[in-house]
Amino acid sequence: MTRFALSPPAGRDEARRVKCSTLGIGLAGLGTVGSGVVLALQRNSDLITDRTGGTVRLKVAKALVRNPAKARAADLPADAITTDWQELVADPAVDIVVELIGGTDTAFDIVAAALKAGKPVVTGNKALLAERGTELFALSKEHDTPIHFEAAVAGGIPIIKTVQESFVGNRILSMTGIINGTSNYILERMANAGLEFSEALKEAQDLGYAEADPALDVNGWDAAHKAILLATLAYGFSIDPTKVYVAGIEQVRPIDIEFATRLGYVVKLLAVVREHDDGSIEVRVQPSFIPKSHILASVHGVFNAVAVHGDAAGESLFYGSGAGQDPTASSAVADLVEAARSLRQPDGHRGFLPYKEAGALVPVEETTTAYYVRFDVTDRPGVVAEIAAKLAAAGIGISGTHSPVNPETPDADFVDMVFQLHSCPFGLLQETLTEIEGLDCVNSSPVVFRIEKL
Amino acid sequence: MTRFALSPPAGRDEARRVKCSTLGIGLAGLGTVGSGVVLALQRNSDLITDRTGGTVRLKVAKALVRNPAKARAADLPADAITTDWQELVADPAVDIVVELIGGTDTAFDIVAAALKAGKPVVTGNKALLAERGTELFALSKEHDTPIHFEAAVAGGIPIIKTVQESFVGNRILSMTGIINGTSNYILERMANAGLEFSEALKEAQDLGYAEADPALDVNGWDAAHKAILLATLAYGFSIDPTKVYVAGIEQVRPIDIEFATRLGYVVKLLAVVREHDDGSIEVRVQPSFIPKSHILASVHGVFNAVAVHGDAAGESLFYGSGAGQDPTASSAVADLVEAARSLRQPDGHRGFLPYKEAGALVPVEETTTAYYVRFDVTDRPGVVAEIAAKLAAAGIGISGTHSPVNPETPDADFVDMVFQLHSCPFGLLQETLTEIEGLDCVNSSPVVFRIEKL
Ligand SMILES: NC(=O)c1ccc[n+]([C@@H]2O[C@H](COP(=O)([O-])OP(=O)(O)OC[C@H]3O[C@@H](n4cnc5c(N)ncnc54)[C@H](OP(=O)(O)O)[C@@H]3O)[C@@H](O)[C@H]2O)c1
Ligand SMILES: NC(=O)c1ccc[n+]([C@@H]2O[C@H](COP(=O)([O-])OP(=O)(O)OC[C@H]3O[C@@H](n4cnc5c(N)ncnc54)[C@H](OP(=O)(O)O)[C@@H]3O)[C@@H](O)[C@H]2O)c1
Numbered sequence: 018m019t020r021f022a023l024s025p026p027a028g029r030d031e032a033r034r035v036k037c038s039t040l041g042i043g044l045a046g047l048g049t050v051g052s053g054v055v056l057a058l059q060r061n062s063d064l065i066t067d068r069t070g071g072t073v074r075l076k077v078a079k080a081l082v083r084n085p086a087k088a089r090a091a092d093l094p095a096d097a098i099t100t101d102w103q104e105l106v107a108d109p110a111v112d113i114v115v116e117l118i119g120g121t122d123t124a125f126d127i128v129a130a131a132l133k134a135g136k137p138v139v140t141g142n143k144a145l146l147a148e149r150g151t152e153l154f155a156l157s158k159e160h161d162t163p164i165h166f167e168a169a170v171a172g173g174i175p176i177i178k179t180v181q182e183s184f185v186g187n188r189i190l191s192m193t194g195i196i197n198g199t200s201n202y203i204l205e206r207m208a209n210a211g212l213e214f215s216e217a218l219k220e221a222q223d224l225g226y227a228e229a230d231p232a233l234d235v236n237g238w239d240a241a242h243k244a245i246l247l248a249t250l251a252y253g254f255s256i257d258p259t260k261v262y263v264a265g266i267e268q269v270r271p272i273d274i275e276f277a278t279r280l281g282y283v284v285k286l287l288a289v290v291r292e293h294d295d296g297s298i299e300v301r302v303q304p305s306f307i308p309k310s311h312i313l314a315s316v317h318g319v320f321n322a323v324a325v326h327g328d329a330a331g332e333s334l335f336y337g338s339g340a341g342q343d344p345t346a347s348s349a350v351a352d353l354v355e356a357a358r359s360l361r362q363p364d365g366h367r368g369f370l371p372y373k374e375a376g377a378l379v380p381v382e383e384t385t386t387a388y389y390v391r392f393d394v395t396d397r398p399g400v401v402a403e404i405a406a407k408l409a410a411a412g413i414g415i416s417g418t419h420s421p422v423n424p425e426t427p428d429a430d431f432v433d434m435v436f437q438l439h440s441c442p443f444g445l446l447q448e449t450l451t452e453i454e455g456l457d458c459v460n461s462s463p464v465v466f467r468i469e470k471l
Numbered sequence: 472m473t474r475f476a477l478s479p480p481a482g483r484d485e486a487r488r489v490k491c492s493t494l495g496i497g498l499a500g501l502g503t504v505g506s507g508v509v510l511a512l513q514r515n516s517d518l519i520t521d522r523t524g525g526t527v528r529l530k531v532a533k534a535l536v537r538n539p540a541k542a543r544a545a546d547l548p549a550d551a552i553t554t555d556w557q558e559l560v561a562d563p564a565v566d567i568v569v570e571l572i573g574g575t576d577t578a579f580d581i582v583a584a585a586l587k588a589g590k591p592v593v594t595g596n597k598a599l600l601a602e603r604g605t606e607l608f609a610l611s612k613e614h615d616t617p618i619h620f621e622a623a624v625a626g627g628i629p630i631i632k633t634v635q636e637s638f639v640g641n642r643i644l645s646m647t648g649i650i651n652g653t654s655n656y657i658l659e660r661m662a663n664a665g666l667e668f669s670e671a672l673k674e675a676q677d678l679g680y681a682e683a684d685p686a687l688d689v690n691g692w693d694a695a696h697k698a699i700l701l702a703t704l705a706y707g708f709s710i711d712p713t714k715v716y717v718a719g720i721e722q723v724r725p726i727d728i729e730f731a732t733r734l735g736y737v738v739k740l741l742a743v744v745r746e747h748d749d750g751s752i753e754v755r756v757q758p759s760f761i762p763k764s765h766i767l768a769s770v771h772g773v774f775n776a777v778a779v780h781g782d783a784a785g786e787s788l789f790y791g792s793g794a795g796q797d798p799t800a801s802s803a804v805a806d807l808v809e810a811a812r813s814l815r816q817p818d819g820h821r822g823f824l825p826y827k828e829a830g831a832l833v834p835v836e837e838t839t840t841a842y843y844v845r846f847d848v849t850d851r852p853g854v855v856a857e858i859a860a861k862l863a864a865a866g867i868g869i870s871g872t873h874s875p876v877n878p879e880t881p882d883a884d885f886v887d888m889v890f891q892l893h894s895c896p897f898g899l900l901q902e903t904l905t906e907i908e909g910l911d912c913v914n915s916s917p918v919v920f921r922i923e924k925l
Binding site for chain 2: 053057067178181184188330332344347350351355
């Protein structure tokens, strides 16, 4: 066993000499977040240097865009702008590369090239890391150069650092989060203003919350990418996105929200990550019913929150702005400081390194909650009995049934029929619902919401 | 301007060689938190090594107690126990010193000696750092050896790392916290079970929440120590505790809580830290009325929460267990990992270094909120008019008055008279209340609660 000497390690004197040097940032992307990084550095650069004991001074050396002619929120000299990503990465004035262009192609090339050049990377790109993190973390390890990605999950909330550093001594029992602000906004507007899904989505787009192409927001995949990253950090292995169960909010209808309210719940797009007793990991994203009194039910609008349960820390909650220019830039700047420090550390890989070859994921069929199921049925006597018989045969308990009558069409032929079901494995429920779909009186696939016990 | 080379800095190879060495902890204190550290390390030591890429292995080399014969939650070999703190610090097997004995005398000596020996310190002692931090941070700087103190504020909530690292790129506009669990528990029991202060305190003691001597809990000073540390981190200068306004919860009576409820508020012991436009800092602790709908109002029992407002990150909230064996140990272990890493970094002072000589504190007289004031008055006609006249002369607006009649003594001579007042400087209020105290009809010093706009 080697012991540490009490004298300062070799290299300390050398580091002292470079105390006041400036580190150059290669900023790929000057859009919403990229501009925010420039502005934050302009605003608070002295403060950052002060707070780091004079060791860190950051300057944007070069920035990458598609269209150099575009007017931007942040001003940079014309000769600092390039449209050639290879020039950005190779520039000797660039010590750290910040990837904020989005997508998984050019972004991948940029991050990979930076790692190969030994330049630490800061990124906000959850899609890239969730889809292609395995390759990139391997490169990070090979070249002993960290990737920092606080900005990728929950905007301004320091959830990455919390899970990775503050909870380093905790087994993480679960993480439950509202981590897509757009969905949260839409669900809330449906609940409070009685809007249809499409109306609420339009509103979110008009307000600039949803992307021009809001597909990943509403189909659950943006949240899933973030959940995958959180699970990877907590459990140390790369998670195959194709093994993760993801459902979005497109199927939510005002009637579901009305029911939820009546039963004491709110509907939230929930990301659930949980370790089972056998060490396997449950990862899923879907619109869920959660108790109105739970603190996550109070996460409004485009805010995000993640509840983390550690074996030592107990129950914690981290809440804040889930996206937007300044909050996301706040996280990117914190990572930049981390990266700047890591450049001086001999043992300095502070990025994420997978530490397990693989781990077991719980198949979604084996995950268990209570459920709310809405059927579109033909309105005739016997319908409830037929459905109930199928559920009974499968051993699934019913805690309530409701048939909301639409006052405008009290004698409609097709009605919504809602069943609240006791806890059972999701696979059993799916099989049983497939059988029920075969019944004459059932007109389309039933819609399922989990009722989460938090 | 010196630039960084892209090749690994000198020292990296050497650090690689010591990859699997074990760092020895000198653990001063094996009480609630100290035992928790031993247990957490026993439980999750492999996980910690894995998560740090194999670079950190921690072992308790020596532990300090007063009474070696005492049975403890955590088992250590007899030869690892000492009652001599100097032996602990000097032991060559001790690389990092953890101070968990409490108090400001021996604890000071231990921390100072460790810093002088170049051994990083981890402590949970807010009283020590708030009262004598100036001396210790100076020693930390002189000997280039960090003090880590995540466990000192809000138990298992990583609020120190958040303010210091995650928000490094933010000007901190305000921090508002419920950071004394015992007070919070007492106030809640008074509200929900109608207990008197003394009954609720007794209950908290029986449950082990309050200290045997709960003075610092209920007089507000435990929260004040934590607020001082948070303000010091956020603004970079040592704050003189004697300049901080601190009021505890001893004066809260059931009638105040009843009133708060009726008016849509809850009473919480609130720590408020806020930067004014001129750069001066407001730091104060007192029982306050906060709106029932605010998220801080949902912080129940012995939980803690801190709302942080950064200029970039926006509004955030950090919530979790404020104290207790495991949560506090969780923070101490995270700091141990940080300290272990810092031992290998040439530029590795990751502790706090004050970066301003001094800063201005806002005198409490100049801080402004609305108020609730309770007077003990003689019940005769004209009382309201006399008090109101004094307030009017001072230019303080009244938004409501209430005279709760006690159904058991409807004709008592002395009654409580409550005034709700518009915003004004605290100093003006105090002067005016002194005048009002001089009135014949007022029988004792009025009790003041701030009504906070959050
Ligand atoms: N927006 C948020 O609130 C938020 C929050 C968290 C994470 N993120 C993540 O942060 C990343 C950036 O998001 P954003 O909202 O800032 O995007 P954005 O506003 O669309 O900006 C993208 C920027 O990258 C540049 N760019 C895109 N493709 C390029 C290419 N192939 N070559 C050169 N330049 C290219 C664009 O140049 P032009 O300006 O010339 O078109 C633009 O400046 C994404 O990964 C996103 O998921 C965003
Ligand atoms: N308890 C919490 O939830 C909590 C939360 C946050 C921070 N903290 C802070 O953590 C620190 C420790 O708190 P704690 O609750 O663990 O205290 P504790 O249970 O009273 O334990 C104190 C330990 O220190 C030893 N000790 C005390 N004075 C000593 C001396 N002069 N010489 C040698 N050993 C001495 C005691 O030895 P014996 O066992 O032999 O008496 C005991 O093992 C305090 O600064 C506290 O403010 C505590």
